Every structure is written in structure tokens, then in C-alpha cells.
Amino acid sequence: MGALTIKDIAKICGVSVTTVSRALNNYPGINQDTKERIMEVVREKQFIPNNSARNLKKLENHSIAVLVKGIGNPFFQPMMGTLEKIVHKRKYTFILQGVNENEDEIEVASELVLEKKPKGIVFLGGYFKHTEAKLKQLGLPCVICTVGGSIDEKSSSICSCVHVDDIKESYRIVDYLCKSGHKRIATFVATRGDKSISAQRLEGYRKALSDNGLPVCDELIRYTETGENAYTMERGYQDMKELLKENIDFTAIYAISDAIAIGICRALKEEGKKVPEDYSVVGFDGLEMASYYIPTITTVKQPVQEMAKAAAEILFDEIENNCGVQHRIFEGEILIRESSCAVSK
Numbered sequence: 001m002g003a004l005t006i007k008d009i010a011k012i013c014g015v016s017v018t019t020v021s022r023a024l025n026n027y028p029g030i031n032q033d034t035k036e037r038i039m040e041v042v043r044e045k046q047f048i049p050n051n052s053a054r055n056l057k058k059l060e061n062h063s064i065a066v067l068v069k070g071i072g073n074p075f076f077q078p079m080m081g082t083l084e085k086i087v088h089k090r091k092y093t094f095i096l097q098g099v100n101e102n103e104d105e106i107e108v109a110s111e112l113v114l115e116k117k118p119k120g121i122v123f124l125g126g127y128f129k130h131t132e133a134k135l136k137q138l139g140l141p142c143v144i145c146t147v148g149g150s151i152d153e154k155s156s157s158i159c160s161c162v163h164v165d166d167i168k169e170s171y172r173i174v175d176y177l178c179k180s181g182h183k184r185i186a187t188f189v190a191t192r193g194d195k196s197i198s199a200q201r202l203e204g205y206r207k208a209l210s211d212n213g214l215p216v217c218d219e220l221i222r223y224t225e226t227g228e229n230a231y232t233m234e235r236g237y238q239d240m241k242e243l244l245k246e247n248i249d250f251t252a253i254y255a256i257s258d259a260i261a262i263g264i265c266r267a268l269k270e271e272g273k274k275v276p277e278d279y280s281v282v283g284f285d286g287l288e289m290a291s292y293y294i295p296t297i298t299t300v301k302q303p304v305q306e307m308a309k310a311a312a313e314i315l316f317d318e319i320e321n322n323c324g325v326q327h328r329i330f331e332g333e334i335l336i337r338e339s340s341c342a343v344s345k
Contacts, residue, residue, distance in 0.1 A: 004047050006111045012045075014039050018137055021110040022065075063093035064315065065118040067109055069126035071098035073231050075285045075304070079145070082308035083122060090316060092119070099126065101229060106134050109337070113138060115122045123159075126196065127282050135159055136165050141318035145311040146302075147196050160318065162311045162328045166197055169212075169300045169332040170204025170256075173282050175222040176298075176334060177252045182280060183210065184250040188239060188260050190230035198230065199255045201284065219248055231256070236263025244271055248253035251279060251343055258283035258290040259336060261297050265339060280340035286333070295338030308333030 008243040015034060022030045023038040041047070064087045068076055080096065085092040086178050095116060100110050105126045112118065114300045120141040135142070135158045143160040177185050187205050190198030206216050222239050236255060240263065255261035259281030274297055275281050283290060286301025310328045317323035 004086045007112055009038065009047055009249050012041050017107045018110045018134065021134075024114055024136060030335070033145055037293070042082055062091070063095050063116060063118045064120050064122070065095040065097060065109070065116065066111055066122045066124060067099050067101040067105060067126075068124045069098045069101070069103075069105060070124075070229070071096075072229075073125065073257075074287055074289065075231075075257065078304050079308040080123060082305055083312055086309065086312040096321070101129075106138065109138055109142075113140065119319050122311050122315060126251055131172070132158060143311045143315045145307060155189070157325060160311075160314045160317070160326045162305075162307050162314065162330070164300075164330050164332045166200035167204040167207070169302075170201040170254075170284065171208045172179050172204075172334055173284065173298075174205045174208035174254055175212065177254065177280060177282060177340070178208060178214060180252075180280070182252040183214055183343075184217070184220065185214075185252045186222060186243065186248075186250045186265050187254045187256070188222045188224075188236060188264065189256050190224055191226050193226070194230075194236050198256055205254060219246075220250055229258055232264070233259045233263035236260035237267045238263075240264040240267035241271070244268075253279060253281050254342070255281065255283045255287075255345060258285045258287040258297055258299050261299070261339070262290065262293050265293065265295065265297070275339050276341040282340050286335065298337045298340040300332040301335050301337050302332055307332060 005015055006020050010017045011266045013020065015038065017054065019030065019034065024042070048174065056164070066080060066083055067188050068080065070076065084094045089147070095112070095118060097112055099105050105123060109121055118140070123139070123142065123144045125146055130324055142160060145161060145162045149191040174185065178191055189202050202221070209216050212278045220241060224235055229235065236259065244267070253264055255264055261281050268275055268281070273279060281297065283297050286299050290297035290299055309331055314328070316325070
């Protein structure tokens with residue numbers, strides 16, 4: 001068996017990772033009996049938060065952590081690269097931590113804070129309806145990047161945010177399709193219960209249809225199953241195949257990511273359909289690969305480099321200059337390419 005981890009301690013004690021972290025860091029507010037039980041297990045198991053005290057000392061006060069939910073998503077690749085360069089330039093150690101779809105970002109962050117003692121954290125992607133108290137438990141500066149629009153008012157007073165207005169940008173791309181004569185527009189989103197990016201983009205889709213006098217048809221909203229990665233080419237490919245089998249009438253598809261849109265285009269081609277002659281397809285994000293795919297994908301381009309730089313600047317302002325929480329909203333850019341066209345009269 002490997003070295004004991006904070007998750008093991010939490011499991012033994014029947015509490016959360018966050019609770020163990022708070023006990024070990026002597027945070028106020030934790031139940032005294034719970035704290036004593038945790039500390040007893042820690043002593044009994046001779047638990048050491050980090051296997052290497054030497055590495056811990058090296059990392060302490062000189063590291064920045066980047067937690068990525070959806071680390072395989074190509075959208076995050078340039079952002080991670082930009083953040084790493086800036087962190088290294090500032091003479092800090094860069095820590096990259098992936099977060100699985102079914103993991104709680106704050107639980108993962110709590111364990112990382114305990115073991116590696118970063119000075120600050122950048123969260124990329126994920127779900128952020130965490131409570132104010134839960135976010136406060138981290139006890140260090142945090143910047144939430146790309147999902148700021150779904151954060152409630154209390155939480156946004158604790159964590160800085162960098163993002164585009166997903167509702168607004170989604171509205172703009174769907175409005176473009178409506179103004180191009182499309183009246184039946186399908187959309188590929190995440191799960192029904194999503195309350196983050198997908199929910200924001202779905203809201204923009206609904207509003208654009210409504211403002212153009214078009215009905216929102218449930219059969220044209222394609223959700224993914226819980227536990228599946230919604231933002232992949234494979235998802236777009238498979239779900240497009242299923243939609244075509246249902247013989248539902250539509251002339252355009254709005255995918256909430258370029259990766260989904262690329263998968264959709266591939267499925268349409270295999271089924272003998274032409275893009276954009278038979279179906280217009282638009283995406284969201286502005287992935288580099290979308291500009292090389294045939295046909296090139298019409299999309300909303302997010303300024304990923306600028307957003308990553310802003311996230312780093314804000315975080316270092318908080319760490320080094322004691323600046324308060326900041327919020328930056330960036331404008332997207334509509335790129336009209338080969339995958340979309342007006343409806344033929």
C-alpha cells in the first residue's frame with residue numbers, strides 16, 4: 001500500500017477532505033470533537049501531509065497551482081501554456097492539477113493546499129456554485145477563469161473571476177443564425193442539470209430564439225448523459241448520428257464548443273450531408289483546429305491568451321500587492337467561416 005493521503009484520513013474519520021484540511025491547518029469553526037478525532041488518527045497513522053519535507057519547503061510560498069476540470073479539453077491547452085510561462089517568469093513554481101468530472105474542485109484544492117502550500121490558485125473550467133463558507137476554507141487568493149458568469153454574488157466577493165459573458169456571446173451566434181433565415185436550430189449542450197457554462201450558453205440560445213420570434217423546441221436541445229464529457233468531438237459525432245436517425249426537421253446546429261461542432265460535421269459528412277448546404281454548423285471557443293478543419297468552423301472566439309494573462313496578473317496582484325478581488329469580462333469575436341450560410345430562398 002502506498003503512503004497515506006488526506007483522502008485516506010477523511011475516509012477513516014468519516015468526514016470530508018476539507019474538514020481534515022481545516023483540522024490540520026487549525027482553522028477556527030471546526031467541531032472540537034471532530035478535530036480531536038482527526039488528529040488522533042493522524043498521530044496513530046503517523047500521517048505526513050507531504051512525503052518529502054524538502055520538496056514541501058521548496059514549494060512553500062513560491063508556487064502557483066492551476067486546477068483544470070477537463071484537462072483534455074483543447075480549449076484549455078493555450079491557457080495552461082500561457083499561465084505556466086508567466087508563473088515561471090515571476091520565479092514561482094508551476095503546479096498543474098487535473099480534476100475529474102465527478103470530483104469536487106474545492107475538495108481537490110483543499111488537499112493540494114495542505115500538501116503543497118501554494119500561494120494562490122487559478123481554477124480553469126468546472127462547476128462553481130460552491131458556498132461562500134466553502135470557498136473561504138481555502139484561505140488563499142483564487143482566480144476562477146472561464147466560468148465566472150455562473151458564480152453567485154456572495155462567492156464572487158471572495159474569488160476573482162475572468163471570463164466572457166457566455167449568455168451574451170451565445171445569444172450573438174444564435175442570433176446570427178436566426179438573421180440568416182434559420183428557424184429550426186438544434187443545439188448540443190451538456191447535462192440537463194448543468195448550472196455552469198452549458199447552462200449559460202443554453203440561456204443565450206433560448207433568448208435569441210425568443211427575441212427572433214421563434215419557438216424553443218425541446219426535441220432540438222440535445223443533452224449529454226451525466227458522467228460523460230460533453231465537450232468532445234466524439235460526443236458531437238455520436239449524438240449527431242442519433243439526431244439524424246430521428247428525422248427531426250432542422251437546418252442549423254449550434255454546438256457549445258468547437259470540438260463538438262467538428263464531431264458534428266464529421267458525422268454529417270459520413271451520412272452524405274453537406275455543410276453548409278444542407279446544415280449550417282456553428283461552435284463556440286475559437287479553437288485553432290477549427291480554423292483548419294474542412295469546412296472551417298463558424299464560431300465565437302474567446303481571447304484565451306488575454307484571459308490567461310489577466311488571471312495571472314490578478315492573482316499576483318492579490319498575492320504580492322494585497323489587492324482586492326477583481327472581475328474581468330472579455331468580449332468574444334464572431335468568426336463567420338465556411339460551415340454556415342444563409343437559408344436558400
